[in-house]
Amino acid sequence: MEEYIIEILNFSKKYKDRIVLKDINLKIQKGKCYGFVGINGSGKTILFKAICGLINPSSGYIKVDGKEVGKEVDFPENVGMLIEEPGFLPNYSAFENLKFLADINKKIGKNEIYAALKYVNLNPHDNKSVKKYSLGMKQRLGVAQAIMEDPDILILDEPMNSLDKKGVKLIKEKLLELKEKGKTILLTSHIAEHMEELCDFIYEIDDGNIEIME
Numbered sequence: 001m002e003e004y005i006i007e008i009l010n011f012s013k014k015y016k017d018r019i020v021l022k023d024i025n026l027k028i029q030k031g032k033c034y035g036f037v038g039i040n041g042s043g044k045t046i047l048f049k050a051i052c053g054l055i056n057p058s059s060g061y062i063k064v065d066g067k068e069v070g071k072e073v074d075f076p077e078n079v080g081m082l083i084e085e086p087g088f089l090p091n092y093s094a095f096e097n098l099k100f101l102a103d104i105n106k107k108i109g110k111n112e113i114y115a116a117l118k119y120v121n122l123n124p125h126d127n128k129s130v131k132k133y134s135l136g137m138k139q140r141l142g143v144a145q146a147i148m149e150d151p152d153i154l155i156l157d158e159p160m161n162s163l164d165k166k167g168v169k170l171i172k173e174k175l176l177e178l179k180e181k182g183k184t185i186l187l188t189s190h191i192a193e194h195m196e197e198l199c200d201f202i203y204e205i206d207d208g209n210i211e212i213m214e
């Protein structure tokens, strides 16, 4: 029997009189990579935020690991996310930023943070403040923050944004490695080639509806 780690059931999201997502139904299998494409403003980020418990549905519901988000659990456990530009503290180093976030859940310590920074090719001992980081370095730091607690589900909105060729290659390799390890990955990208290389399934969001792309 297939195991669904995320279930989206009759999910709709409205803002005033604008329906962003209409009656979406989608079941996500464990250990697969799902890509979401759609024009700017089609609702990809809204869908990701709803899965992470950052916004409530107007109707319908989302279950992560069998638990309804917003009812049985506020923020699903075991989810690492990179949604929009992460708000790092500009005057602190990469390590200090991740330590600050890690102290919220208290799941990991110094060594796991060092390992996450190394994983995305950032120097864990770099004392430079994050405000001096390039866009690409900040993006890598965002990916490090998403993976540092070794979550089973990764929700990554444009993880390859602002990365140079080498950075894109690195993140792609890491995502494939994480998939090999059984992680479930949901991601968006405006670059079709990235999606084809990484994803088992690609869905298009258009006019509030979601459809699998052949």
Ligand SMILES: Nc1ncnc2c1ncn2[C@@H]1O[C@H](COP(=O)(O)OP(=O)(O)OP(=O)(O)O)[C@@H](O)[C@H]1O
Pocket: 015, 020, 038, 039, 040, 041, 042, 043, 044, 045, 046, 047
């Ligand atoms: N808080 C909000 N209030 C009202 N409308 C919102 C709010 N948040 C998002 N929207 C609207 O919902 C729609 C979907 O936005 P969303 O950010 O999910 O798009 P997206 O597909 O991620 O776009 P992009 O490719 O540009 O990242 C947009 O029309 C946006 O204006």
